[in-house]
Amino acid sequence: MELSNNSSKVKVIASGLIPFAFVIIMMAYIFGPGADLLDLGVPLPEITIEKVDFHDSEIQATVRNTGPIPVEIAMADVNDRIQPAAVEPDRFIERFESALVRIPFEWNEAEPYIIGITIGDGTRFEKEIEAAAPALEPTIDLAIFFAIIGTYVGIIPVMIGLLWLPFIKKISKQKFHFFLALTAGLLFFLAIDSIEEAVEVSNESLAGSFNGILLITTVIVLSFLGLFYSGNKLVSRVNSSKLAKPVAIALMISIGIGLHNFGEGLAIGASVGLGSVAFSTFLIVGFALHNTTEGIAIAAPMSRGKLMIGKLAAMGMIAGSPAIFGAWLGGFVYSPFTSIIFLSIGAGAIFQVIIVILKWIRDEGDSTLSSASVASGFAFGMLVMYLTSILI
Amino acid sequence: MILVIFVIFGISIIMIFPTISEAQSEQKTFVTHSGAVVKTSGEILDPLYTVSSVEFDPEQYLRNFEYGRLSVSETGQTIRDYTIIAEDDKIQEISPGIFYNVWTFNGTVPGPTIRATEGDIVRVHFINNGSKEHTIHFHGIHPAGMDGVFEPIGGNGGQFIYEFEAGPVGVHPYHCHVMPLEEHIVHGLYGVFIVDPKEKRPPADEMVMVLNGLDTDFDTENNFYAVNTIPFYYQHHPIQINTNELIRVYVVNMVEFDPINNLHLHGNLYRYYPTGTDLIPSFYTDMITLSQTERGIMEFEYEYPGKYLFHAHKVEFSEKGWVGIFLVKDNPDKTSQKVEYGT
Known part of the structure; x- marks a missing residue:
């Protein structure tokens, strides 16, 4: 019995390995020494x-x-x-x-x-x-300058947005669904925005051999799947712990927004680094206004739990402070490859958060997600983001 | 969440770190053309000042004239026999570290400078050892069948003998005339043909300067410009001449793609003989503009010793290699030949 068990195991392993062996043989035949089958044309240096x-x-x-x-x-x-x-x-x-x-x-x-x-x-x-500007030296002064800009763009607007919490707390379930859908709309816009930015960077500065678009797609999917899996683990654990579900969702939203704001920080840091000062001024004003709406996204799920000011502030920090790190990285050691990676991770994270929010609305009773409040909320969210984005 | 922040922070540290910790290994120094001294732990890329050993020696080409194998015809005419072999597979380092497929007459770009006296019989035995068809088309006066246009000579050993009477007096280019013509010219199939007058020009320190360009990336724009093919060559190997000695320069412009070229001489003016067909100079100037295959003879003497630039005053060309230096040495043998007026 044991013997046959062992031999069948060996068979399984062998049957798994045999195709690999053939792949290796084929590769050796095509690319190995003396093989001139694929000796086509002249490889061009780049x-x-x-x-x-x-x-x-x-x-x-x-x-x-x-x-x-x-x-x-x-x-x-x-x-x-x-x-x-x-x-x-x-x-x-x-x-x-x-x-x-x-x-x-x-x-x-x-x-x-x-x-x-x-x-x-x-x-x-x-x-x-386009315009030569002195390279930014990583001095303490400049680091502080970027930290202040990051605070204005990331932390303060998100915190202001969080002040809508008492308002959202007092409204009916329909209106609450409206705000949740609004959040989803806001986030959807941010995700597309991140992807657009990543594609832009890829077209401008990334070599063709990196397959920019596929790199972005792959990182988005990996980031989405990773967070989707760990997010579900987190939610199922909070169900049995004292951490409430709204908090878990708000936390995921904060992380997603944080990654997105990291991308915004990169954009600001890079544009200061590249000397486009006028451009970065618009970026700073635009992102600041734009990011106020991100506070609502975090406040909406939190409004159904107990009021936890400490947790709320922490989430504001999670969502906002990456803008500072982004500005440092973008200003001091800008690299198109890492920018694309971070922007794509952010987009994947946001898609995951949208799924979580929509699932939550459905769990709360709107099973088809087709109520007037959800549809109008989502649409309104997109519209608000579009209008504020014009300012950038 | 803290984890995320740590990850972001960690990555930013990793990104910054290598730029800070870069090991300062062995230092080399080099001087830029504005005089600044730069230190580097790496290698120096300098087509301007490094002395590079090149396969083609512009130093030698400058004053080399091929007079041919001499014989006399039944009618008493001097016959000059030359052999020119075309090739198109040579890869030559044309600037430090940059390799280009040159097409050559007798292995060099430009090809040999052929020199004859007006009325001599010139016989050029042409052998095409290239893979493509090539010809030699001489500027000058000759029968239609010797024009090197309608009789392409096949590669891998094709032969032809170009025979004609040397004339008119002057400096002329010769080049391959097979289509696509531009390609055959810019790859290097050209050279200089000098016809001396029977009564000879006064003795002088004579030299040939072919103004040419190299389009190394085939975008129909020159990447380099030069006098005699190698960019910046006569800047780091100045041409040595003497004070109060007549200098005669045969200049031929073979630059393609750019409509004009020019030659500006520092600290002096030259007497200019367009195409060299007349024995009386047309201009006394320090600046001549040349179109494609436009050429002429320049004569001058330097009174004061020292270093003098000559370059294209189309400064783009000079910044891409078309610049050189005359190093004028005090000539003890010849004191001023100037006529002392009032004596």
């Missing part, structure tokens, strides 16, 4: 200039090999005029490896520049900078 920083009498370009073959960096130019430069750590870059090209150059603030890099086969790649 590099991406991911970032350009303007320092004192020097322009620094971060260059990544995003093509299928190793490349050798041979020359740098500014506005298509050849300049002597240094490349660190060295001029040979393997696939996905990056190097820093330092070009001594007396640049002028607010002027546009095109930075070009020529590789060994004579191909030139370039990146255009």
